[in-house]
Amino acid sequence: MYPDRVLSGMRPTGALHLGHYHGVLKNWIKIQHEFECLFMVADWHALTTHYDSTLGLENHVWEMVVDWLAAGVDPNQATLFIQSRVPEHAELHLLLSMVTPVGWLERVPTYKEQQQKLTDRDLSSYGFLGYPLLQAADILLYRANRVPVGEDQVPHIEFAREVARRFNHFYGREKDFEANALEAARKMGNKRSRLYLELRTRYTERGDAEALLAARDLLAEAQNLSLGDRERLFGYLEGNAKPILAEPQALLTEASRLPGLDGQKMAKSYGNTLPLRLSEEALAHKISTMKTDEARKLRTDPGEPTRCPVYAFHKLYSDEKTLTWVEDGCRTAGIGCVQCKQPIIEQVILELRPLRERAQLYQEDPTLVRNIIADGCERARRLACDTLRDVREAMGLVYS
Incomplete structure (x- = not known):
């Protein structure tokens, strides 16, 4: 009924790290050649939890887009745009809020989870309660039928499907x-x-x-x-009338398997990341300080690779021969942790070198990035206006 179209987005948190690259960007680079893709800077979503700290937001937006482009997201293959520059997102969110029960929002799993996790912030705002509906509006506005998410985000896609179905039930009718x-x-x-x-x-x-x-x-x-x-x-x-909004499907993606330097999930809030545009010297130093198996207090102590964060990097970057060398050397104390980290240092530097070189082009000419986003916003808005025209007509909001 509708073309295979993908909508995905990221909150602007500034320059990205290796976890973003393996968890999101590599998948975007792949699917941009398989589907019609729209990649969104979700700046309004950033406000749902950080409405009181917007000082660096603009810089975070442009830094993130530079990383997208440097990683290989191609504006000739995909549409890159900023959410707040397409005001139809807000209008559709408002119109959908008229038919969405509050109980649906309160039952979204991440609602209570985030409240319990982010105890240092006041999340008793409508913006936070309503962010799953804004996310649904983001998707439904482009009639995107595929949304790349990890398993933990599948309930959000199910929520968007329910919202689309409810809207179509109320308004997907036409005379005769x-x-x-x-x-x-x-x-x-x-x-x-x-x-x-x-x-x-x-x-x-x-x-x-x-x-x-x-x-x-x-x-x-x-x-x-x-x-x-x-x-x-x-x-x-299917026994319905004309569907106005397309029901999206989750396009399941693998979560990043890379831990941070301290063994926890790689995240800026933990200060344990490897930024994509970090200098080679700084990368080497950071990786050399990575936490290892705590059982290896001395060089002569045997260890267990599966307990070591460095081993997770080896599983991603190393060939079978190197993996065997790491496993045997660690368990027999045949190699030390410094030796174990060296192949990872070399591989990460090798992988990120061309990315850093491409980023230099955009850093030296910021207007290039601005023009790419301006073109993407224009293309996104054309699609958004088509959907809003049908939505307004279905709801009786067209006055001649």
């Missing part, structure tokens, strides 16, 4: 819908039209899931249908 849907079916030709209606009957009357899939495939292959007719037939197929 069934007659228009049957007329659209006739445009498929007699044979295909009959098959479509048979499959629809099998699904709506007997719950035949295979018939539903077959009918969807039939519509996807129909070349002579307009977008409006295709939408009607998808809606009619």
Whole structure:
């Protein structure tokens, strides 16, 4: 019904680190060649938890975008934009808030988790309560049907699906819908039209899931249908009316397996990160100070690699021969922790060297970054306006 479109975003926290690169950016670089992708600087989302500390926000935005570009996110393949520069996000959020029960927001798993975790901040604001709905509006505004997330974020995508379904239930109606849907079916030709209606009957009357899939495939292959007719037939197929908002699906991605320098999750708040544009000398020094297996208090003490944060880096960066060398050398005390870290230092420096060189281009010419974002905001806003036009019309908010 809608093109395969991806929406993903990051809160602007400034320059990114190696955990961001392996956890998000490498996946973006891959999927930008597979789908129509929109990558969003989620600056409004940053305000939901840091509304009282916005002094460095602008600099954080541009630093993060430089890292995206330096990592290989291609503005010729994907649309890069800033959330707050597309005001339709706020309008759709407002309109969706009219039909979204408060109980749905309170049941989002991360709502209470974040309140318990971020005890140093006052999170008793509507912005924090409503951020899953703003996130849903971000996705639904572009009719994105794929959203790359880790398993912990799947409930947010389910929430967005429920919001889209509820909106479509209330407003996805048009005058003479069934007659228009049957007329659209006739445009498929007699044979295909009959098959479509048979499959629809099998699904709506007997719950035949295979018939539903077959009918969807039939519509996807129909070349002579307009977008409006295709939408009607998808809606009619499932017993609904014309769907206004697309229901997104989670595109599951692997979480970054890299720990921070102290063995905890790599995060700026812990001060344990490896920034992507850190100098080679500073990278080498930071990695050389990484925490290792605490059982190895002396060079002659044997250790256990699976207890060591450095080993997590080896599993990502090292070949089988090096892994065997690390495992045997650690368990027999045949190598010391300094020796164990050296291959990682070399590999991380090698990986980040071209990234740092590409970043130099954007640092020297900030207007290049501004122009890329301006073009992306314009493209994003065109898509957003198309959706908002349909939403306003469906809700009766168009006045002639």
